[in-house]
Amino acid sequence: MAEMVRKSSADEILNHWILAVSCILLIITGFAFLFQMESVGSVFGGFNTMKTVHNWGGVIFSLSLLYSMRHYLKDAFEYDADDRQWFKVAGGYLSKNVKVPPMGKYNPGQKLYYLAILLAGIAISLSGFGIWLMKENATVMLLSHLVHNVAFIIFVIAVPVHIYLSTLANPGTFRIMVSGTLPLETAKKKYPKWMKAAGKM
Ligand code: HEM
Numbered sequence: 001m002a003e004m005v006r007k008s009s010a011d012e013i014l015n016h017w018i019l020a021v022s023c024i025l026l027i028i029t030g031f032a033f034l035f036q037m038e039s040v041g042s043v044f045g046g047f048n049t050m051k052t053v054h055n056w057g058g059v060i061f062s063l064s065l066l067y068s069m070r071h072y073l074k075d076a077f078e079y080d081a082d083d084r085q086w087f088k089v090a091g092g093y094l095s096k097n098v099k100v101p102p103m104g105k106y107n108p109g110q111k112l113y114y115l116a117i118l119l120a121g122i123a124i125s126l127s128g129f130g131i132w133l134m135k136e137n138a139t140v141m142l143l144s145h146l147v148h149n150v151a152f153i154i155f156v157i158a159v160p161v162h163i164y165l166s167t168l169a170n171p172g173t174f175r176i177m178v179s180g181t182l183p184l185e186t187a188k189k190k191y192p193k194w195m196k197a198a199g200k201m
Helices: 010-034 038-043 047-076 081-088 108-133 138-166 184-190 192-197
Strands: 004-006 181-183
Touching: 004 184, 010 038, 010 047, 010 138, 038 047, 047 108, 081 108, 108 138, 181 184, 184 192
Parallel strands: none
Antiparallel strands: 004 181
């Protein structure tokens, strides 16, 4: 049997699923509020219950987002010369004729994706609590609605791209979010600097 290496710990896998499921639930219910989609509302037993689900889903999402810092924040702030070169060749996504530099545990696209989710996530959570709990303050309501909608647009663009890149576009990646492991040979090819640092090559 192929030797495996662990990329994600058990608590990272669990937290990612909590983050993903709560985020997708919030996006679906958020869309339904925005466009007054009665059919989606009826799945939750009406808009009032859907609002309760959205609010408490937001609490779960916020806690999960805070916990995710433990897994990704340090890496997301570290960029070396190879990472800078990765930006210059656009990660190799736009042309087959460029040389993609060797990568560590996460590529710069993933690191920036994390920072975007973290910042937009903090903004959408704080503004969500503003809308939920500070109804009597007109200024807070106005600002919160603005921030909530702008952050929502970021999520609606970034999350589908992330799901596509983690599944169809890069076969074999999805299993990391299920089992946390991948074959050593694959890891050596995809993340050579991480494997070198771990003493595996
Ligand atoms: C449901 C479909 C999803 C799938 C299949 C998926 C898959 C993955 C995979 C495989 C990784 C690890 C990448 C690696 O180690 O190479 C990852 C990381 C991550 N996921 Fe997801 N994910 C999904 C949904 C979400 C959602 C909805 C969010 C929204 C907040 C999210 C946020 C993140 C973050 C912040 C990371 C760490 C940074 C990164 O690797 O880009 N994921 N995901």
